[in-house]
Amino acid sequence: MATKHILIVPGDGIGQEVTAVGKKVLDKIAAKFGHTFTYDEALIGHVAIEATGNPLPDESLEKMRKSDAVLFGAVGHPKYDNDPSAKVRPEQGLLKMRKELGLYANLRPIKLFDELLGASSIKPEILKGADILFFRELTGDIYFGEKGRKNDGDTAYDIAEYSRYEVERIARKAFEAARTRRKKLCSVDKANVIETSRLWREVIQKIAPEYPDVEVEHQFVDATAMLLIKDPRRFDVVVTANLFGDILTDEASQIAGSMGMLASASVGDGTGVYEPIHGSAHDITGKGVANPLASILSAALLLDISFGMKAESEAVINAVDQVLKAGFRTRDIADQQTPADKILGTEAMGAEVMKHL
Numbered sequence: 001m002a003t004k005h006i007l008i009v010p011g012d013g014i015g016q017e018v019t020a021v022g023k024k025v026l027d028k029i030a031a032k033f034g035h036t037f038t039y040d041e042a043l044i045g046h047v048a049i050e051a052t053g054n055p056l057p058d059e060s061l062e063k064m065r066k067s068d069a070v071l072f073g074a075v076g077h078p079k080y081d082n083d084p085s086a087k088v089r090p091e092q093g094l095l096k097m098r099k100e101l102g103l104y105a106n107l108r109p110i111k112l113f114d115e116l117l118g119a120s121s122i123k124p125e126i127l128k129g130a131d132i133l134f135f136r137e138l139t140g141d142i143y144f145g146e147k148g149r150k151n152d153g154d155t156a157y158d159i160a161e162y163s164r165y166e167v168e169r170i171a172r173k174a175f176e177a178a179r180t181r182r183k184k185l186c187s188v189d190k191a192n193v194i195e196t197s198r199l200w201r202e203v204i205q206k207i208a209p210e211y212p213d214v215e216v217e218h219q220f221v222d223a224t225a226m227l228l229i230k231d232p233r234r235f236d237v238v239v240t241a242n243l244f245g246d247i248l249t250d251e252a253s254q255i256a257g258s259m260g261m262l263a264s265a266s267v268g269d270g271t272g273v274y275e276p277i278h279g280s281a282h283d284i285t286g287k288g289v290a291n292p293l294a295s296i297l298s299a300a301l302l303l304d305i306s307f308g309m310k311a312e313s314e315a316v317i318n319a320v321d322q323v324l325k326a327g328f329r330t331r332d333i334a335d336q337q338t339p340a341d342k343i344l345g346t347e348a349m350g351a352e353v354m355k356h357l
């Protein structure tokens with residue numbers, strides 16, 4: 001029986017819709033297992049800019065620091081996507097949150113529910129049994145280096161930077177995780193070209209002997225992009241830099257069937273933030289069709305990682321599994337065989353999951 005304070009940060013677009021469902025699941029878990037979860041909400045992204053002019057107001061950051069965990073939705077708005085000159089942008093709020101909270105490790109499990117074998121565009125016989133855990137470094141790289149324009153704005157630059165320390169701390173987390181799984185670690189870089197990648201590889205090679213039980217493989221990111229689709233089962237734990245991890249995990253979402261299935265945990269020095277890997281998806285915002293399972297599975301990660309509530313977390317994953325077994329789908333994971341009455345909207349899918357909790 002525990003008392004925990006959870007901050008709900010829905011952000012923009014479908015972030016609002018899916019996070020509402022994630023929160024309901026947390027509520028149900030608290031009731032079922034006799035915990036007391038208290039909640040507050042905070043602004044981030046476009047909604048925060050509209051309300052305060054700031055994509056991450058100090059008040060939001062303060063609330064995050066004081067919470068036991070954060071359930072986050074997404075940020076982003078087409079207004080900024082199509083205006084490269086906008087100086088204040090929703091994504092700045094997300095990056096600031098990650099930096100300020102020291103969330104250097106982003107865990108992105110690529111878990112394929114067997115029932116969704118047919119939802120992917122990859123052949124079932126290639127996919128069956130795929131189970132990958134990505135460790136994406138989250139507070140360094142080209143995202144956070146100096147950037148700007150020169151030559152009267154005609155030339156732009158973004159500097160990618162990594163310190164030995166930054167590489168080592170994410171690498172150690174990945175090695176430790178590999179030890180609890182199939183003991184394979186694939187480190188992804190572009191060391192044939194990029195200096196930060198050469199440092200990355202050097203650090204992994206240096207600490208690898210401390211984990212003799214873990215088999216280490218180094219891959220170039222272009223090859224990884226290909227191998228993920230060709231033979232996803234060859235991967236166990238993957239560790240990579242911020243930008244490569246962002247791109248490879250969107251690609252890997254197709255192994256799980258949809259962006260709407262992929263949850264993540266951003267952890268590091270302080271409060272953990274749990275978030276779907278998808279964005280604000282304005283193409284479907286307000287239509288009530290967004291898949292809430294990524295948010296629900298993010299809530300499961302929150303229970304497990306921040307609260308150490310293994311049984312509670314498994315109850316959520318099991319409920320999702322049951323709902324998929326019963327044949328229910330949101331539009332993004334439905335296929336030609338899915339009967340129309342099994343295709344549910346965001347809230348109805350959440351309600352089905354709740355029935356199994």
Ligand SMILES: NC(=O)c1ccc[n+]([C@@H]2O[C@H](COP(=O)([O-])OP(=O)(O)OC[C@H]3O[C@@H](n4cnc5c(N)ncnc54)[C@H](O)[C@@H]3O)[C@@H](O)[C@H]2O)c1
Pocket residue numbers: 014018073074075076077078081091094259260261275276277278279280281282283284289290291292294332
């Ligand atoms: N973590 C974040 O907050 C985050 C992540 C990615 C993109 N973004 C932002 O989101 C905005 C839109 O970006 P984008 O279109 O490239 O990426 P996106 O992830 O929002 O959408 C990509 C595609 O996947 C679909 N999709 C995503 N989540 C879904 C769900 N839960 N259910 C069903 N379908 C889903 C969308 O409809 C869209 O077709 C941009 O402003 C971008 O900066 C934010």
Ligand SMILES: CC(C)[C@H](C(=O)O)[C@@H](O)C(=O)O
Pocket residue numbers: 075076091094095246277279
């Ligand atoms: C919105 C953007 C800044 C973000 C990123 O690139 O990290 C997103 O794509 C993600 O994967 O969380």
Ligand SMILES: [Mg+2]
Pocket residue numbers: 246247250277
């Ligand atoms: Mg991304």
